[in-house]
Structure formats: structure tokens, C-alpha cells
Amino acid sequence: MVGALVILGTAIVPRVALYGLLATLLAFGVTRVFRLSEDLTATGLFGYNALLVGLGAGLLFGPTFDAQVLTVVGVVTAVFMTAALYSALGATFNLPPLTLPFLFVFYLVIGAARILDVPLGPLLAEQAMFALDLPRPLNLFLQSLGALFFLPRADVGVVVLFALLVHSRIAVLLAVFGFAMAYLLEGRLLLVMDGTLPMVLGYNFVLTAIALGGVWFIPSPSSMLLAVGASLVCGLAAIGLVPLMTIQALPLLILPFNLTLILVMYAMRQRTKDGRPKAVDFAIGTPEQNLNYFRTRVARFGARYVLRFRAPFLGRWVCTQGVDGKHTHRNQWRYAFDFEVQDAAGRTFRGEGTRPQDYFCYRLPVLAAADGTVSRIIDDVEDSPIGQPNLQHNWGNLVLLYHAPGLYSLVCHLSRGSIKVREGQFVRRGDVVGLCGSSGRSPVPHLHFQFQGTPTIGAPTLETELHDVVLETESGPRVASTLVAGEGDIVRNLEPTDARLGLPAAENESFVFEVETDGGTRIETLVTEIDLLGARVIRSSERTAHAYYDQVADLFRIYDTVGDRLSVVHLLQAALPTVPLETGEGLRWTDHLQLRYFLPLPAQLLLDFVSPFVKNTALEMEYSVTHEAERTTIQGRSTRQHSGQPYVQTRATFDAKGLSCVEVHSGSRHRVARRAHPEATDAAA
């Protein structure tokens, strides 16, 4: 759709469009002949740079043989240049080549044309600058947009603007911001040798604003500020280059944008903390996709860690000191949890409690909270008598695990001689590393758990969290996606049973659904696979849509769903974003869906414009599970209400054969997909 609109736009000047098309085809041919990476070709990187060379040449030169030869050589060079820069910039700086290949090649083509005396075509002057009967700023804006495709015409600009609007509303907003900066600056230009300079500023600013404000950074007020600030940097680059480029008689094109983007992105990566604006750390999409994916991800999984940490113990423990605790969790060691075991009456020991072995937690197994390598152990500190902490060896016996650069987890005060791992050993989540004790600064037996950034014992602690653990509340057990344990919290890991609810777990499982539509039913088949990068995927056979999922010992989870909104995979995402594989009654949990999917189209579009500025665009859902005979039902309802009813309600039912039905109800829309068992269908047929 967007591509078609852009082609339509360039087709206003047919020769330019033709050159562009031929250049793209030629580039594609070159990549095939030289066997350049097909994956890279599929991203459009080669085609895009070649297209720009083609468009530029089409605009610049007349239809002479020399010009055509020069263009062909230019396009081929652009492909090579792209391949080379992709590797060089990517490997060295982890930066994208952007349109630098086009710029280098196009400057070479212009220079060569002069020396070879290739005549310039008439287009530039006559057709290129076409204005509509509009106020000057608007005209300039549209021309700037058109100039992105070498056609600084307002009519082309209208088409490009429309294409941009379809592509992304936030991008249009950013384009307006960028252009506003350009227009403000234009009034200050003293020396305008070339009438096109305002326009050059215009499209460079627009591109800079979109790229930084929405594509490479998550759209937000801070990314908007970055976009505006970067526009000024871009202005400096553009205006500063004018004298130099004029001497060489070369056009600025989008050189300022390229320089600015690389400069700002590289500089922003040197920040010690990635936030405000947050860089896109996943596969980039449109600003809307970036924003919604990121917000949902943060709402679901927290913003801090990619790794998931379970509770470092078996069974039900109580947190006796949380972050900023009364005793020792203060200042640079504020982020830590202490755990003990208590009985139904709330006592942590039996009898008098005068010996460590009176305490329920004493010598219970302590586990690795996540996969990691044992970085350090201490195993020879005596367990302290009750009430007599050992201040010589504060941390007591301990196991320090390395999980990721700058992320270690520590369990300490373990019992002497109980450590079951060696330094350098790789341990998996849930492996027993030692037994709870009372060594070190520990008046009573307890388990201390913390994250830290370095392997030094006594290093400042990092924000400590547990993930996907069960918090026992007065209203029943709740699965917490991210838990910062507070004093008095009763915490346990999920206790998975062998019953797996028949949810996708392995490759090549197929799930056939009968989907209710307005006029009857249609069949959709989902098949599980593992993609090239090792992600587990449920892919629809009939529709272009798939969901990323995972199933670990205690949890099934759908991470993200992409593609055709009519596919069943989206119903699965809504009804089963997280499924704890525990069969206890009354388990509840919260998860988040992308709100925009449940809005009518006009509201969706409107929301896109404001979403960078409003806090919460993730839809909070409350899920609960009930069992009744062989039937398990997982129900979800959004906390957001609409005229007294939850905005979205979901229900998934499971019978002895696994998932049997998924229903999603939002507003007046009720979507149902029933599992069809193929053998049953055959019998019926």
C-alpha cells in the first residue's frame, strides 16, 4: 500500500519513475549474480540505495546513451558500496549504512558527469519545482516531502504525506515537528545562494525527526525533544556544509541527515543508562509498532532485566526484610531480600528458638535463581549462634553466580560445608547450590538474596527482582510477573504439575480451529515450528500471521503476535498470554495486551497521535483459572471498563484433549475459535 503510493507519487514524472524502477531491478539482478545475501536483499537495503541513485540520475540527466551508461555503472557501484558499508559500519560500529552508499555513489556520478561532459537534462528546472496554491510553509513542507524522492513538487509531497500517514501517524507528527524547526531556521538564513536550501533543510529535518523521534528511539516526549534537538544538529551540519559543498558544486541531498543520525545514535549509545529516550533494542518497526511493543513488554516483563529469576528456594518462604529494610538493606546495599520459613501461626522456629536447627528454614535447599556460572563461593564460615552475628565475615558462606555482563546474583548466610557447586561450574535455574544457614552477619537463620553488578563481595547491590513467582495474598495466590518482595510477603515458585493443558510445546504440533465468521465458519490450522533464530513460533497456515511463544517447566507464554489481525493466533495472544502450568484452584495473574487492537479504527488512529504523550497504552488484563472435572477454564477481563463491563473479556477452555475453545469479547465484537479435531472431522465427512 505504502509502496504503491510512493510509486504513484514518483509516477507524476514518468521518466524518474522509470529510472527508479529499472535501477531497482538492476540492483536486484546484481545481488543475484554476485550472490549477495538474500536475507539482506529482502530487507530492501540494496534496492533502496540503488533506487535513489536511479531516481537522482533520472532527474539529473537527459536521455542520452552516455548518461544511461553512467547511471548503470552508478547503480551497480551503489550495490557494491552498500554491501561494503553494511559490513564495515555494521561490524565496526554496529550502525546501519543508511543512505550513505547512495550519497557516495551519487557524488561520484555527478563529478564524473561533469568530466565526461554528460549533459544535464531539462527536468530539474522545468518540472521539478512545482508548487500548489497553498500558503508558503505548507507548500515548502510538501515540496520537502516530495524531494525525498528527488521530486520537490507539492503534488508529489501530498502523495508522500498520505503514504506516510498510512504508514505511521507518529511519523507524520514528527515530520511536522522537524519541518517546523526547519521553517524557523529558514527565516535566519542570510546568504541563500540556492533557492532550494530551505527545502533541503526541510527534508533533512523531517527525516532526522522521524528516524530519531520514532524509529530508533521509542516515541515519547523525550524522544520528541531529541528529535527537535537533533534537527538543530542537522541544521548545523547542513548550513555548515553549504560553503564547502558549493565550492565543489555538489548538492547537499540527505548528507546532513546521514551525518546527524550516525552522530546522535553513536553518542546516545555512550550513555550509562538507556532511558529517556529509550533506544529501540529490538527489531525496529514503525513508530507505532515500536511504542506499543515496548510498552506492552515493559508492562508485562518489567524494564530492567531480560533474564528471568525465580525464587532461590523450594516451597513457601516469607520475606523478612525487603528493599530499604530496617536492618541491613540500606544505602548502597538497599536492594536485597531476606527470606525465612514460617508455619501457619507465623512462627519461624519450633521450641525455644535458641539453636539454629530450631528454625524451619535451617538447612533447607537453596537454588540458583537463574542459569549462570558460579563466580565465587565461600563455604567455611561457622553458623553463628542465635543472636550473635559474625561481624568478621559479614556475608558468611555464599554462592555468587554470574548471569550476564554486569549482573550477578548472590545467596549468602548458607550453612557451613553445605555448598554443592564449584567455582566455574555452570548451573541451571533450580539447581541446588547449598543449604540455608546462619553464617556471617545473621542473628537467626535466613537466606539473603541480591543482585550486584560486579563479582566483588560487598559490591553495591542492583535492583533485585523475582520473576513469575507466586505471591500468597489474602485473596489467594497471585502470579507476579515481576516481584520486588516486601517485608511480610509470602513467596513461592510455581509448582507445575505434569498436566500441560496440551499447549504448544514442541515442533510440528498442529492445531486446527474452526473460526466463526459473519457468514459461517472457516478452518484455520496453526503449526508450531522453530524459526531460524531459534524462537518458537506458532504459524498460521492459512493467514500470514504468527505468534512467538515459549514453554518452560512452569509457564507457557506468548511473547508477541504479528501479522493478519483475523488470524486465530491473535485470539490465543489475548486469551493465553501467560499460562502458569500449575493446577491449583484460584490462581490469578495479571498480563497486558496492546490496547490499540481492541479499538475501532478511527479511535486507533487518533490514539496513535497522542500515544507518545499518554502514560499507559497497554491494556491490563486479570486472568484466573478454574477447574471443573476434566475442564479447565482460563478467564481474562480487562481492568479498564466500558459502561460497567470489562473492555475486553477472554475465555479459553481445555478438555481432556487440550485446548478446546478460545473466545475474545470486546465491545460488540465476539470472536470464537473452536478446536476441530481432524480425525473427528474425517469421521463426520
Next chain:
Amino acid sequence: MTKPLYERPTLVRHQMGMMNKFGRAQAMQPLESIDGVSVDELVKTYGSPLFVFSEADLVARYRELHDLLALRYRKIRIAWSYKTNYLDAICKVFHREGAYAEVVSEFEYDKAMRMGIDPTHVHFNGPLKSEATLERVLPAGTVIHIDHFDEMAAAERVAERQGIRPKVAVRVNMAVESVPPWSRFGFNLESGQAMEAIRRLIAGDKLELAGVHCHLGTFITDPAAYKQAAAKLAHLANTLRSEHGVLLEFIDVGGGFASHNTLKAQYLPGEQATPSFSRYVEALTEGLSQLDCDPRDLPTLVLENGRALVDDAGYLVSTVVANKRLRDGRRGLVVDAGVNTLFTSFWYNHDVVSAQPFRGIPEPTVIYGPLCMNIDVVRDTLVFPAMSVGDRLVLKNVGAYNVTQWMQFITYRPAVVMVGRDGKHGLIRRREQLEDIVGPEEVPDWL
């Protein structure tokens, strides 16, 4: 001012060695209410005698055991032993808490299915599983615990006929110190019979070996026995893994934990002699630490407790019908519940308390039931305060086996109620009526 309690006059023969009347005072507290519901109200509502179950006690006992297991072992399962007490309401409390079902007959299996239990959540034990029963339970996914070679052969025939490969467990018996061996169930471990059975099962290649099972006995008051049993099963699992590459899904150590009752032959009262759940659990998990495999491949630890979960939650309220003086000077108390109702009085010296405040001198008393049978002794001699006709007493720890092994003999079987949280109570089995008993009867037409 409240009315002072009436004190029944008592004549006490002077005995040497007794300092005075206070020297024999028992520290008995009257049990006037169960979970906040007065015994009086219960009897007025449902009649006497009356079994009363405390939902809070059931849940507390289950959770105590479950949570202790969960602190020490990562994959655990408690299968509720139906034969102990298979009233729907009792089963429902445990299933709600996540318990599987352990059944030992087709009748119990029917009862579990009627309650809507997932057939794959049922462990089927017992020496009698007819081929017809197997035809039914194996395709449903129920795990049977094979007791003998004939059953193995029957299961294989069923598997072949049905074209399935059912999951089964093999029951073994073994010798451990301090427990008389129950060698009649399953295959003997020490003699090599168990290994032989397993090799036979693997060679037959028609059944999937999912677990091994042993059941040491009943009312075992020595936790160390469980450590030995668990260690032996762990070694068996290790051998299976190393010799046959079989990773067991579960190791079932059966039940047999003692409740807080006092066996007739026991010297110390149950309150003191019975080990806590934590001692059993520590023993079990210590034994299982012999398992030699990756933590993720650990078999699920299955327990099949009944008595220890339900016994302490059950009470029998009974009403005094008469007082007598026996020939030897002891007092005789006739109550309206006999051994036909309280079957466990053959095994235990039940703890009996008064349901109302009392005064007066406790004296040696025998409690008799209402049957005209000499065996109908509900409680042998205990020192008990004087009671008047119409007074109520409560027999404690009667939750296990009574409402399954009771007899319809001479009298109707009484009602069973459950006391829920917040003072709720309700019938879970009504008192028997004549129709219940004569219903199945027929009189042939020639009579």
C-alpha cells in the same frame, strides 16, 4: 451471675497412695464447640450421634504436609487415599487443594469419576483389578500400580487389544527396620522379584513404566522407616536409569503416617508419640537424596496419605443414655454410639472429652455403646468425670476409616456434618432411614 454447675455426688473408695481427691484430677478441657459452632447446636440440628468434620482442620493438615514437602522436594503430589474416607465433601476439600485420588477398587474409581476427577489424576492400587476394570481405566489414562504377574499379563492383553501403551507403576515390598514387612502386596525388592517384574514389563514392551510404589504399612510411628524406604526406591530408580534408560515419572512411597490417635498397645498417648509431618518429610527427602539424576529429571514424589490428613479433623458427638456402676466399682457409661458406628474403637484408645463444663471427681469409667453385644465397648477404662443422662461427649480423631468401615448393624448409621469457615455447617451425609436399608431387599414371590 451464672448458675453454678451441678456436681454429681460420687462415692470414692479410699485407696492407699492417693493423697487426696485433687491428686487424680485430669487436665481435661470440655470441648463445647468445634470451629466456633457449638456442639449443642449441632446435635439439636442434626441429632445424635453425629460425626462432625472440620473443614479448617482438613485444609490445615493438607497444607501443612504439602508445604513441608514443597520446602524440600521440587515435584510433589499427594494422592488422597479414598478408602480412609470417601464422602464426596471430604474428597472435594482435598481435590480443591490439588490432591490426586488413590483408589483401590472399581467402586472407589466410580466414586472418583462421579466427582469429576480427571482419570489421569488417579492412582489405582489394590490386588484386585479385573480385566474388565482394566479395559475401562487403562484407556482413560489412569495409572495402575501392578500388584502381581497375573495383573501385568492382564494389563498387557488389554493394552494389545486397545492398541494403547498405558502408563503403569510397579508395586514393590521391602524390609525396613522397625516395621513388620507387608510382603503380600507387590513384588519383593530384596529377593530380586521386583527387578524381575520390571525386566519382564520392559521386555513385554506393551506398558510404559511410569513409577515404582511401596507402602510400608500403617500407623508407622518411626520416620526413619521412610528414609530407608525412600532410599531403597531411589536406588531402584538409579538402577532403572543406568541399566534400562528408564526415567521414572514418579516414586510413590504410599501412606502410613500416624495420626494423633493412641493405639491400644501404645504406651505414650498419640499427642506425644506421633511424629510431626516435618519429621516424616525430612526422612523421606533425605532418603530420596540418593537419587542420581539431573534435578529437572527428578521423579515426582507421590504420597498416598489418608489417616494422617483426615483423622484429626473428625469428631463423633454422642449422648449419654445411662449411668451404671459395674461390679468392680468402675462406672459404666452407656452412650448412643457403639462400635458399629465407631469401628476404630477396636484399634484405638480414643481421646474422649465432655462437651459441656463439668465438676466433680473423675473416676475410672468404661464407655459402652448401645448394642446388646458384649464387644460393644467404645472406650476401655479411662478416668472420666461424672456425666448425667443427656450430657454429651465428644470422641476425637475419628475422621479416618469410620465413615467407610462403619456397619449398618442393629442401628441406623448417623448423620455426618461438616463445619466450614465462618460458622457455616451443613450435612455431608444424612442419617440413614429405613428405606435406605430395605430398598435393595426383595422378597421372592413364593413367600
